[in-house]
Amino acid sequence: MGGSVSCCISPGESPKIHRRELELEECPITTTEDVSEDTGTYLQHISDRELPDELAQEANPSDHPRASTLFLNKSQTDVREKRKSNYMNHMSPGLLSKKYSSCSTIFLDDSTVSQPNLKSTIKCVALAIYYHIKNRDSNRSLDIFDEKKHPLSREKVPDDYSVVDPEHKLIYRFIRTLFSSAQLTAECAIVTLVYLERLLTYAEMDICPCNWKRIVLGAILLASKVWDDQAVWNVDYCQILKDITVEDMNEMERHFLELLQFNINVPASVYAKYYFDLRSLADDNNLSFPLEPLSTKRAQKLEAISRLCEDKYKDLSKSAMRRSVSADNLVGIKTAQAVLS
Template sequence: MGNKTSCCSYSSPQASHRVIMPIEETLHEGEISVSNLQHISEREGDDGEEDPSQDPMAKTIFIERSKTAIENGMIRRRSQHQIADLRPLKKSSSCSTIYLDDSTVSQPNLKNSVKCVALAIYYHIKNRTSQREIDIFDEKLYPLSTAGVSEDYEKHNPEHRYIYKFIRTLFNAAQLTAECAIITLVYLERLLTYAELDIQPSNWKRIVLGAILLASKVWDDQAVWNVDYCQILKEMTVEDMNELERQFLELLQFNINVPSSVYAKYYFDLRTLAEANDLTFPSEPLSKERAQKLEAMSRVKEDKYTAEAIKNGLKKWSSLDNVTNGGVASRRSIAILS
């Protein structure tokens, strides 16, 4: 999307004031392509194989790898009902008060989304099933700083808070949205599936960086340029960033489409993971202003669906909330909040 410092160019509806750096169209001498690209018709699953980053019915990989933690969390919560729990009681909705958190599938909470994605990556590393690596993601071969890494770097799994700090730094500096965090996880799992590798202590930073780099360009109209990421990670070169992006895209077979159903699946699976690990989403009473905002958003979606239905020649059925009778205007009930 307007980034000509990367290996691919994206069209952007907005003009950018940043300086455009030249791009090398060909591979350096001695380099070969990461993988033999398939035609798009050949990317469909074979023999019923399910890809969680494509199929909304397939289980996400991070949920599978955190299954034990989720089950333990459910057992722990059941046991806490049998003993005195000193923690504050969870607020519940009633007839007079409705409690909602500020995170929805269309507008996720940024801080909690990043925490959940970091937790998913933590379980990916902790419960990895293979040791296969690809050189471009190896931090020993391509360090993110001149200090490099220790000799036994690949033997120590990073803690959740350390992963969260790394991702949060990139998101804060680049001013990325919560949706980008979810798309980042989708691309990460798609990479693990397509390239048949696993995320490990020695490669997790560069895999996450490549996924964030791509997600920010696909999701945001005004994407962050590769050279801007080099200002965040000051000791990385633009050439290294370009090569990381190029190989990431090739390993994804340039399949960067994320269906809305898959996005929603990852969002709710992340919430499931958060609940099992006591990462609560703070809730507040539903105010009159927020209720009106939610209603307005619902009406916009409803009108859009109605317009698409009429355009496609589908019959519009009447309901108690939306009655259509010939040329008579629609009548809607009005909810009153005190």
């Protein structure tokens, strides 16, 4: 994953927007070995703060691959109601429009865990946030994320801003605007959802109508800095949203990091879990990922990749066999020497 997380207060623009090439200056990295024992300074290792496996999985699902994601649990009530309604009305939504492979045509999904489809992933993340808001337990929040106390635009915030749940389309448009303007990737959207759920768990708060925009913005800001080596600066988000200030962005970023206890690590297993749970959410809500017919060119490319992987597997098998034979020979020689002596 990408570079370090820091608050940017430069009045200029980041290299992410215009794709400028910059020379990176090497900065000294301070490690625990640089700290003298005489100073008495003790840096607590992250493993010292970890909870037992069973307790940690229950408390922090964004940290452990076996714990169920919060958004999938939040969506189950609505999914069950939809299935019950479809069963009562003898309806099968989405089945007629879904594409299936045949003898003459093979349809492939272009979205994979390593290269997710951007548009579909953002739609699924927006839907996950929608269920978080709709099926929230309460309205616990913090002032730093309250949109009325820290508005994102000069437009007057409606009086009912804290009670009217946003629609899925509104959430999707907000996220899509940020991702399109900042040129962010689909992987960043998945990491954004991980940070969002980690915030709700660690800070024991809820995402609700009054704070969802600022929480999502903070999660995107942090995810882009962690995931992308060439991250978007805080000042660039001010140019996208126009009326927000750099100082406000910096303050929100500091609070977000403190509430996460500076735990910005996302294991590959957790990332994969969120990806596949988002796909499950899409299936439950008839949000199909794009399917494309298998072309001759793509079939040849897949065949070449398959041959390459097969050759690598054969080489590894031969190497392992040679090592095994060498070990057996060595054991035999040592045994013979022991008998002769």
